[in-house]
Amino acid sequence: MQHQTPGTGAWRTLGRFGGLPIAARPEMTDGQLQVQVGFPDLRHSEATYTVDDLTGDKIGGTMLLRLATALEKAPDHQSLDRQRLPELETEITLLTQQQEAADFTDRIDHARQRANLLDDVVATIAERDTIPELNDGDLDPEKYPTAEVRQQMIARRVTERQPLQAKVDQAIQNLNDFDRDHPAPDSAPPDSSTVDPSSDVTEATPQPPVPAGRAAEDTRPDWMTPARHAQLVKVITDYAPRYTAANTNGVLNSPARYVAEVHAPGGATREEWNWIADYIRQHPQVREGKPLTDDELAARDRAASTALSQHAMQALQAGDPTTTFAIIDQAEPLYGHLEPWDQYRTAIQEHIARQQPTAPADPQPTPAPRSAAADNAAIAAQAFRPVSPSPASPPSAAATAAPATVRGAHPTRPEHDNAR
Incomplete structure (x- = not known):
């Protein structure tokens, strides 16, 4: 194999490995001759x-x-590419649908230039990683018998990687400079006559708000329980913005993957993973939210759980246990780690069962009538009695208002059938 001019030559097949042809091609950069070997x-x-x-x-x-x-x-690379296909298809569909309403030439040119810069980042990272890092355990002790010799070899490898790392840093800087100097051009709003009225991107007649606890129930497939659906919608809303290109400077753009792998309670099944990706495609607004820190999410969850427990106690005191149980069912899959909602439900059920009239064996004097309000207040006080809060969550206002009949740490909550 001969190569005398700068640049990269053609592949020359050497044989087969693992069922695929392997080949080599020469490359000359800065007067140094190298060879690339691969598939x-x-x-x-x-x-x-x-x-x-x-x-x-x-x-x-x-x-x-x-x-x-x-x-x-x-x-793994093929799987990642396949995961990107639905998202790309959605973007292509959206662009095609709006093409007659707005001219996307500037946006397409901008996206193409940015994609080229992002490809440069990926290519420089791949080039850098062709010279892997070394550590003491990678070196043959017979060839490098002393610690001093091994350290010298490791330092030499670091020196070899420095120019390649500099290329990576420069490629990232070029991308950052482009984003700073060339913001994405704004597009005119699409004409309603050219957009499919059934599309999620149109602004149709305002719809009534989804009742609290429903969590957009219309998106729940038959095989998913309401509690699991509420959990997944919550983690999508909480965490999807963290993994978009807009919020990671173009480094990541896989919110469905990270929500499913990292944040779904108990992990996500393959069906749930696909549903998460579909939900994000059908509700692009979840990608546009502001990413919240873990502390901000925890504070928001504590406030929501406290508000729900107060509403549940108020409904119970008003003589409406049906609403109380509905609130508990809504809160338990979302905030079960903050308050013992299952214990609230059990205490109310037991108290109501004790209030059911039974036929006495012998005639007894009729007790003085007790008001319904007093009975309701007793149930609420018994059900929402205080428990020792976890370090991350203060007791709710509902809990602090009841008599301290039982204290102590929450018992371990059994896994309910919706936590997967």
Whole structure:
């Protein structure tokens, strides 16, 4: 193989590995001749070797190890690409639908330039990683017997990676400079006559608000319980904005993946993962929210849980246990880690059962009539009695207003059938 001009030459097939053809191609940069070895049909699988690298004793084993690693990681890369396809299809559909209403030429040019800069970032990172980092455990103790020699080798590898890391830093800086100097052009609002009225992006007649606790129930599939649906809608709303391109400077754009893998209570099944992605596509507004810190989310959840417990107690005192149970059902899957909603439900059910009239065995004197308001207040005081709060959550106002008949840490809550 000969190469005498700057740039990269053509692939030359060497054989097959793992069922795929492997090939090499020469490259000359800054007067230094190198060779890339990898799978021509597998993106980012090539590794770069210098002439000195090719004279090493273990270069064959190193090449095979890197080729095997590229094959092992190929399914993960393909999976990520497949996950991006629905999102890209949605964007393409939206652009096609609005094309007649607005001219997107400027936006498309802007997106193309930004995509090229983002590709440069990815390419420089891949180039840097062709020279892997070294640590003490990676070095052959026979070839590098002393700690001093090993440290010298590690320092040499750091020096080799520095120019490549500088390219990565420069590519990221170029992207940041572009975002700063070339904000995305605004587009004119689409003409309602050219947009599908059933589309989620149109501003149709205002709809009545979804009742509290419903959590957009119309989006729940038959196989998902209402409690699980409420949990997933909540984590999507809470965390999806963290993983959008707009809020990560273009580094991430996979909110469905991170919500499903990191934040879904108990993890997400494959069906739930697909549903999360569909929900985000159908409700693009969840991507546009302001990302909240964990402390901000915790404070908001504590306030919401406290408000719900107060409303539940007020409904019970007003003689409306049906509303009280509905509030508890709404709150338990969302804020069960903050208040013992299952204990509230059990205490109310037991108290109501004790109030059911039973036929006496012997005639007894009729007790003085007790007002319904007094009975309701007693039930509320018994059900919403205080418990020791967790360190992260103060007791609710409902709890602090009742007599302290039982105190102590919450017992471990059993896993309800909706926590997955």
